[in-house]
Amino acid sequence: MDIPSGVYDVLTDTRTVITGDRVQIPFELDRAQYKQVNNLLKEIGGRWDGRNAVRAHVFPFPVEDFMRDCLATREFPSHFEQGWYPTPPRIVHDILEHAAIREGMSVLEPSAGTGSIVGPAAGRGAVVDCVEIDERRVHILREQGAARRITEADFLDLDPLDCPHGYRRVLMNPPFSTAVRHVMHALGFLDDGGTLIAVMPESVLWHSDRATIEFRELIALAEGEFSPLPDESFAPSGTTVRTLLLVVDAEPGGPLPTHGWHQRQPRQLDLFALT
Ligand SMILES: C[S@@+](CC[C@H](N)C(=O)[O-])C[C@H]1O[C@@H](n2cnc3c(N)ncnc32)[C@H](O)[C@@H]1O
Known part of the structure; x- marks a missing residue:
């Protein structure tokens, strides 16, 4: 699935920090932009952690290399495409x-x-x-x-x-x-x-x-x-x-x-x- 250009711009902004298991965006986004970025990060597996010490999307896997590959291709594997529905x-x-x-x-x-x-x-x-x-x-x-x-x-x-x-x-x-x-x-x-x-x-x-x-x-x-x-x-x-x-x-x-x-x-x- 393509990464929308607005989201791509935010994720490649030099102020955005993608490291270890988290993505941190330390600058203001307008409401629509935030929604798009948040949806994509959640789709990839992230979860917003709003605690003061964190304030980042946190992932259950190292996101840095993964995100680099996604940004290089401007695509990400959505879980719908891969049919990821965990068995209850x-x-x-x-x-x-x-x-x-x-x-x-x-x-x-x-x-x-x-x-x-x-x-x-x-x-x-x-x-x-x-x-x-x-x-x-x-x-x-x-x-x-x-x-x-x-x-x-x-x-x-x-x-x-x-x-x-x-x-x-x-x-x-x-x-x-x-x-x-x-x-x-x-x-x-x-x-x-x-x-x-x-x-x-x-x-x-x-x-x-x-x-x-x-x-x-x-x-x-x-x-x-x-x-x-x-x-x-x-x-x-x-x-x-x-x-x-x-x-x-x-x-x-x-x-x-x-x-x-x-x-x-x-x-x-x-x-x-x-x-
Ligand atoms: C419906 S989910 C179920 C996951 C797991 N079996 C469970 O029960 O929770 C299907 C899983 O198959 C994986 N998958 C899709 N195509 C695959 C393939 N060709 N080879 C191996 N895994 C694949 C997806 O990434 C996804 O994790």
């Missing part, structure tokens, strides 16, 4: 009830946000690896310290075969707009005999594009279940999108393209070797 605690609780985590169980969270699922899963004894595309949220995940491994990457670019093992559980709440792609990709990291639990938009039940139809067919074959979540479940995270919980078990030898399934496929190179 009630739904995390439901996910973990279905997951029946045991001590030491391996879990993947492939779009981990700020760790709403990672933290409680680790709290129940899981060994959690996670992936997140956004450097600010990766920083927060590192601070949280709950995951064994945190990969800053586009999950869709990761090859399941680069992962030496599958996971007993994949727990996820991917960006709603690309949820089917994320869940399909995540199946490639699931152990045979494991379970995938995903929050998805309710629209996966009726969207009629080919990918969604094939997804529903696959989940039906695997006897997975879609259970609608109560309306307004994501209101605490700022969206009224209707959601559901998908729970699907990967029966060994079943129809899901699991990690084991990927390993059993002939490698492209092997095919060439035969000709």
Whole structure:
């Protein structure tokens, strides 16, 4: 999303101090300008701290490098574009009830946000690896310290075969707009005999594009279940999108393209070797 020119001028003003975890603007802005600047800083993750000793927007991650990159491109990643809607605690609780985590169980969270699922899963004894595309949220995940491994990457670019093992559980709440792609990709990291639990938009039940139809067919074959979540479940995270919980078990030898399934496929190179 573009940084409006008025906001850009304020943030690049030599009097503005951007350092550590805060942005300080020690000069008067008119009302409209302040509103624009405040909205953008809040959208990036900042919170106004009006105490005399602070009087700055404070961020839960080091904002200096991040802001430098944004100002260089005159763009910032809005959380709507990246689909950042943290899972509210009630739904995390439901996910973990279905997951029946045991001590030491391996879990993947492939779009981990700020760790709403990672933290409680680790709290129940899981060994959690996670992936997140956004450097600010990766920083927060590192601070949280709950995951064994945190990969800053586009999950869709990761090859399941680069992962030496599958996971007993994949727990996820991917960006709603690309949820089917994320869940399909995540199946490639699931152990045979494991379970995938995903929050998805309710629209996966009726969207009629080919990918969604094939997804529903696959989940039906695997006897997975879609259970609608109560309306307004994501209101605490700022969206009224209707959601559901998908729970699907990967029966060994079943129809899901699991990690084991990927390993059993002939490698492209092997095919060439035969000709
Ligand atoms: C709906 S939020 C959920 C966050 C977290 N799973 C939770 O439950 O609170 C989706 C998250 O996916 C991240 N994301 C979006 N696209 C991604 C991608 N291609 N690879 C990895 N993470 C991605 C976003 O930055 C955001 O943090």
